[in-house]
Amino acid sequence: MVAIRKSFEEGHRRKFLVVVDETTECDRAIVYAAKRAERTGGVATLLYVIAPGDFQHWIGVEDIMRAEAREEADACLSRAADRVRAVARTTPELVVREGNRSEEILQLIEEDADIAILVLAAGSGSEGPGPLVTAIAGKGAGSFPIPVTIVPGTLDDESIAALA
Secondary structure (H helix, E strand, C coil): CCCCCCCCCCCCCCEEEEECCCCCCHHHHHHHHHHHHHHHCCEEEEEEEECCCCCCCCHHHHHHHHHHHHHHHHHHHHHHHHHHHHHCCCCCEEEEEECCHHHHHHHHHHHCCCEEEEEEEECCCCCCCCHHHHHHHCCCHHHCCCCEEEEECCCCHHHHHHHC
16 A cells, blocks of 8 residues: 655655666656756655675675665765755755665655655667666556656756756
């Protein structure tokens, strides 16, 4: 069962969830979410999911690999947060999870009733919109628990600001 969204209740703020990664189009989603959050008094929530790796080595090696993955996640989120602050007068919320990306997105949405919209950006290359857009907008789209905004990867900052 999907949690009832509470983003408009007293003491709550509407959250725009962005899944952060190293793709070029991710910046388009960050800019859109930041602008929407700024204009609506909401929050841009930036999620980085550490893929479940082969952390099943000797304990020392496993700990080092996990720490390195966490450092990479923190660095990527830090850059994304800087981008949010550069384009909008808002401070983002940062979340790091480890696991399957699709499952972690759904889990976070279930846990945080203030998340109202998932913001994704479509790749503009010949390889298609990207795996996350394809997975979410594909066959499971009808049962996704919140609306999804897909930002065209070809839009520049000015165009995004005009739409957000």
